[in-house]
Amino acid sequence: MAAIEVSPEMLTLLGAGKVGRIAPPPRAIGLVFGFGTANAPATVRYLSRPCGKALDADLQTRLILLVSREACERIAGQSLDLADGSLFHVPAALRTIALAIRDCALPDAASTPYRLAKSIELLCDFLRAHGDNALVPVSPEGMLSSTDTQRLLAARRVIDERWSEKLTLDMIARASGLNRGKLTRGFREMFDCTVAxxxxxxxxxxxxxxxxxxxxxxxxxxxxxxxxxxxxxxxxxxxxxxxxxxxxxxxxxxx
Missing domain, CATH: 1.10.10.60 (Homeodomain-like)
Structure with a gap:
């Protein structure tokens, strides 16, 4: 995996395969971003003590932020109360930043500072989402089907992208492939709020x-x-x- 030293308190890793020998920041926490597939949503896993075994649990292309806990709590203005191993859906705004880091096609002299800056942006936006209680946990197996989960995330993207339009339940349901009942029940279960x-x-x-x-x-x-x-x-x-x-x-x- 490629490594970018953002600062003495932060290291970004990008690519597929094992992490290998690295020197993480002191008292680091880990944020492991998976980009998802056609059948699985993009996710981010929080690791309170990111050891090699935990970081190498998935060897697909991923983006890993290793950041000192003190830096995270200083930026967030509060302590991190996330459980080790917590898995969340990646909000659309965070996924856009993560993809920009992954897909950067600038020359080497420009790509490194670009990815460095975007890594800081991704960390800050993750911490803001955590502080706003906007992180949506991945539902345990059996609560929501994988298909329904993806459709509910699509419904949320409709709101994120078309918020200025006159949105209705029927419009969002049609756009995401859900009926009204599944849309309203799923929003309460997955996002702990109503569509409105x-x-x-x-x-x-x-x-x-x-x-x-x-x-x-x-x-x-x-x-x-x-x-x-x-x-x-x-x-x-x-x-x-x-x-x-x-x-x-x-x-x-x-x-």
Whole structure:
């Protein structure tokens, strides 16, 4: 496997086969990203003590981040309370970053710093997803079939990619190959929320980013995020973030 020393606290490994002889950072944790296949979703496994045997459990092409626990907790602003061996589905945004690292076709002089920077981005986004309770565990065998799991992940991608559209249950069900019943039950089981909650949460997260990254009026941002009037947007935003959009923007930009 190819090794990239990101910093004294972080090492990235990429490729197939055994890890081999490496010098991991002190008190390292491991994040093992599998890219998935046509019949299996992309996953990430958390290892609290990444020994060679655990890292070599799967010899397919994979991306491994070895990071000191202190660095992770410093970035996350909290302790890592994940169980050793926990396996999660890779959210679409994280999979995009992981694929960019894997498929980088730049010359060697450029690919190494590119992959280094993307590795840091992948770690930060994983820790943010953990802090937001957005990591979805892979269901134990028998709870959800592999096919239904993939279709529910496809339904979640529809929301992630088409959140600005007027989405309906029937539209999402058709796009993912599920009926309405399986879609609604599966969302509660797999994502611990309703389809409507997932849509609203994504729209409000996008609204929060727009408030900080643009100078658009609050009413315009609400409309772009699917709210027909400013009052309904403000109520929904305040329930989600605990403060009104204007306060959210002012407090964070002043920090």
């Amino acid at each position: 909650d997932a849509i609203s949460g994504h729209r409000l997260s996008e609204a929060g980013q727009m408030l900080l990254a643009t100078d658009l009026p609050v009413s315009s941002i609400g409309y772009r995020c699917g709210y027909l009037n400013n009052a309904s947007f403000t109520r929904a935003f305040a329930r989600h973030f605990g403060e009104a959009p204007t306060q959210f923007r002012a407090r964070r930009l002043a920090a």
